[in-house]
Amino acid sequence: MRAVCLTLPTNRECAATIAAVGAEAAYAARRFGVRVHLLVLDSADPATYRRHAEAVAALPAVGSGAASGTDSGTDSGTAFGAASGTASGAGEVVVHHLDEAAQRGFLRDVIERSGAAGPDGPVGDQLLDLMLPDAVSYGACTNRAFLLAGALGCASVHRRDSDSAYQLLDGETVFPIEHELATLGLKAADAAAAVTEVTLDPVHADKPVALVGGSFVGELSVDIGEIRELDPDAYHQVVALWAPTGASEQERRELVADSFTGGGTDPFRHDRAVLDLPDIWRIDMCNVALDHEVYDRVPLPPATATIGSDYFLLHLVRDATLPGVVHNRHIVNYYTPERRTGAGFTAYQLRYAKFLLSMLYLYPVYSEMEAAGGALLDEANHIRADVIADSARRSAATDRAENHRRLDALDHCYRRLGGKYAEFADHLAPQRARLLDEAQADIEDFALLIDAWGPLMRASKATPADRLPR
Template sequence: MRRICLTLPTNRACPETIAAIGGEAAYAAAHFDVEVHLLILDSSEPDTFAAHAEAVRALGAVPHVVTHHLGEPQQRDFLRQVIGRAEVAKPDLMLELMLPAGLSYGACTNRAFLIAAALGCESVHRRDSDSRYQTVDGAPVFPVHHELMSLGKRAADAARGPVETALDARHADKRVAMVGSSFVGELSVDIGEIRGLDPEVYYDVVSLWAPGHWSDEQKRELVDDSFRGAGSEPFTGDRATLTLVDPMRVDMCNISFHGVHERVPLPPATGTIGSDYFLIHLVHDAALPGVLHNRNIVNFYTAERRTDAGFIAYQTRFVKFFLSMLYFNHVYERMTAAGETLLDGQGHVRASVISALARESAALDRSENVHRLDRVDAAYRRLGGRYAQFADILATRRERLLDEARSDIEDFALLTEAWAPLMRASREAGPLLPAVAGRPT
């Protein structure tokens, strides 16, 4: 029986989501020959953590489901042990990159990757606390169904399952490295208000994540396709395609990885939207097989980002995303050009190539990012109101944000170089991790 890790990182109240993902774990264990380790990585405040613990207890004992609810102190203890065993350079910085004080979408998932290795899990399946499952006739539509049908199999074997095939035969012996889908509902980035206020400002802003040398037509196509997920079409029946998955067609709230996450981590940048999407691009550019299915998750917004403080924090994360793209667009273009040479003779990603590309990008002239900040400033002042107020705040942070964007890509290179010993040490650290609900049977 193989082990899988179904993980929910959270820093907000989500007992309903815990109950729902508990249902997905039970579904996986009942319908597939797997032992499911349900991993809840909880950075919530004490009262919320206690409510989550109660939600975990309410899941009860389920055959072949083991639940781990880990707060930040437990996660930190685990990481200290792993970093010590790995004997990596700059251990204090490594701990900070893995468990930073600020919000990091990549770091929380990286912790799940290491803990999954410690638990002996061969795949990681991620969900988000601000999303929920679609239902048909009252029954939830669980993405894990398609994930376990294909993930980790040879592409040739996966092709014999319930999937359409749009994959060149030369990839037949590679393992399916990723299975994912997208979302329906709200935009993945909370900028619908900008589009409503001024569609041209929306275009000006969203186009900033394109490479600077793209044509206006290319940028317009990118804007039209950005942050929309699968739109609003409800689930009516299963569709799945074995292919080289377009990164624009999947989302990190509805994703699973096999193998690739053990070779390369996610960028650990703090306060940066989109910092956790790197592996989706890597799987595609390295020509690793994936499956795209249509069990889309429903995305919704939490109330916190509607507050004044939440608005400022969210818009800052949005701007930092644009600044990160100076470096990631460079890396993505190099990865696209490299193609299958990103892989070694066994079909595994060569992490040394990725870290080298990241370090190369760190030397880029940052004038393109200065231009991005100028464009955001002009666009937000045109919108007025709280957007103009945010532009005033942004003007005081320009140099710091420019510096952070460069240091973030350097940190990613450093973490990538350390990832192999961290993974090895994690596999040796399994007994450190407690289960709070359920036991293998």
């Protein structure tokens, strides 16, 4: 039976989302006859974790899958699922609800068995910190899902987020996994029958579909909409700061107009799925699936407190000329209240500032990948990880002048906005040197993790059954 990993990383209360993603897992098992490993990677506080465990336990059972995953020996995993509906096979769902202690134990074991932290490589604690840092890391949480998916024998990873929900059509939930499982991993020529439109150059027809994704409807994906309401010109300046060095004013205007808007606001009415080299501007990481042939070879940047650090593989798939499917089963994006006041506001705005700084080092890598194109693939259409690592290492030497300018401009815009934004500017000012250093260290850490990733993934896939998190 084909096994896939539907993962929900979270550090906040999301019992309702667990129930909703559980329903998507059950749908996938019924519809496609697959074993769905529903992987909840839980970094929430103990009280919230317990509420999540109750939500997991309340999921109805699907198939004969056994439970796994828990916190410190407390078994909160459960098989769940069967509900009414047309099935094309007898699938099953297995839930894994892992707190950070369980995740850390798994990672330590994989790192030790991998040999990646040998005499000529990073120490084990360094790798563990990159995989499970103390701070929020969008890339690291997804990297953990990749390794666990490997250990569970999954062919793909399908990611959802805790602050999102599903659309409805005539009372029925619109699940993105419909398009993901219909096409992901298939040769593009074979996947063509399952989409509504094919614009892929036939030269790529024998390559596998490496990426399937949609976007979101609702609020902006980055919580800066209030800035647009307060001062549209300041919003333009703040968003334009993530344009590449040397971008024209027209290019900046186009970037601002297209940024963080997803699929707009129109609700789902009918399916549209396009097979091509993927338009990654129409894909969001709350609504994405990747074939294992991609993440087996290259991880995501493990940068902490940095919005957008989890989008790297989308660029890589497109630039490497691997086919993808972009669909319109958009997820509903909403904001959690803590982002808008007090410490939550400060933390979120800092993540946006670090996102801007990360672009100094990511753009050179993106440019080199785009120039290389199909040369990023070997004869078997596998991504050449060493090329990506070398590019990231070279990028670390980029002159910091542009990042100094970005911080100056951000400071000016936030002080112009006044109120809590001016207070954030005061908070940001004394941290400038540290943030500049961190941005460079983040790309260096990424290169280091790529070097270690192959051995880590091989060790994960070789995890004995009695060492899987339970």
